[in-house]
Amino acid sequence: MMTDSKVIVRAEALESLLIEKGLVDPDRIDETITFYNERVGPMNGAQVVARAWQDPEFKARLLDDGTAAIEEFGFSGGQVDKLVIVENTPDTHNVVVCTLCSCYPWAVLGLPPRWYKDPAYRSRVVREPRAVLKEFGTVIPEDTTVQVWDSSAEIRYMVLPLMPASWADQSVDVLASKVSRDSMIGVEVLAD
């Protein structure tokens, strides 16, 4: 979907005025864009998940205090004052949303995908999560509880997905390469 040109023109007008008046630094605009394009993203969260699968002591620390645990990786700031990790189990499947805006754990997942910010997901996943998950190709058994987390304050949530049993012998780096963004939001269940 292309943006309406009037939005683009308005953005250009605002930016050009702010730069002319010396209220923003154009170099810092470019630095910010590079940082969010290259340095943060779901590859960060994937490393956390892979380590938690392999290291029970780390997993315990992660579930106890997510913010402190991700500092071990040097991930911090970026919309995570308090990170809570919600663990999928055979009995419970977790899925995260922000119905009021777009709250998302930037430090571990980067900026959210478009569908996460769009009205369809935000309106429906709190009401009919099983139907929404099916649209992602994810079917949760009826006897598994679906636990929806609406991040309405400054706490940020990330899902710790279940590891497929056949991945047990893989190295932590291989595991990290297989952990998808969507599994850490909770709209996907990882499979072989």
Added chain:
Amino acid sequence: MDGIHDLGGKHGFGAVSPELNEPVFHEGWEARVFALVLQLGGNLDRSRHAIERIDPISYLADTYYGRWLGGLETRLVEDGVLSQSEITERARRLGADVNDRVAARPRDAGDQSPEKKSSTGGFSTAQRTLKTPPRFELGDQVRTKSTSTEGHTRMPAYVRGCIGEVIGVHGGWVYPDSHAHGKGEGPECLYTVRFTTEMLWGEAGEKNIELSIDLFEAYLEQVNDDD
């Protein structure tokens, strides 16, 4: 406020549309608006409220970073940094039409207290130490308030007047309902409250669903045994 942004439970938006190999930003202007908002920083609660107050047609039509743009324009105009007429004039020089819809809905100057900006930009942490102990503890049954509010709030309408269980107690946090309006941080204890789908949506909905949401103490009241 009962704005277009409060989407939880609304009908009619259709299927989700995930995109394969989605880029971080789809178009250059999105990245630039994102970076402008981060660099200017300020009061995150007021920033969210400025987005909630943009024209509701624009909220849906201008897409995500268009909302950020509308919210940013609202704040800059209310702070007296730019005037809406100079932005419009500049936009027309760049090719905008005189009849173009404008997302920003700034209030008249003087309605807002001027905002203190940090020199480094960005948005700072909202965690605070409370002087009083939390009113509720794990396992308590609480009822959410049933009334609407004129201003900013972080309690979505779909949980109004519902009974749930406290499953998390998170200490003090800046209270958005106050802070968004320049009325001080007024820290409140924050809780995670869990509701059943039957409580939220009645018996006809999907089965075996629970919903957990973070709510400030001011939104909650104790449920008595005779309730």
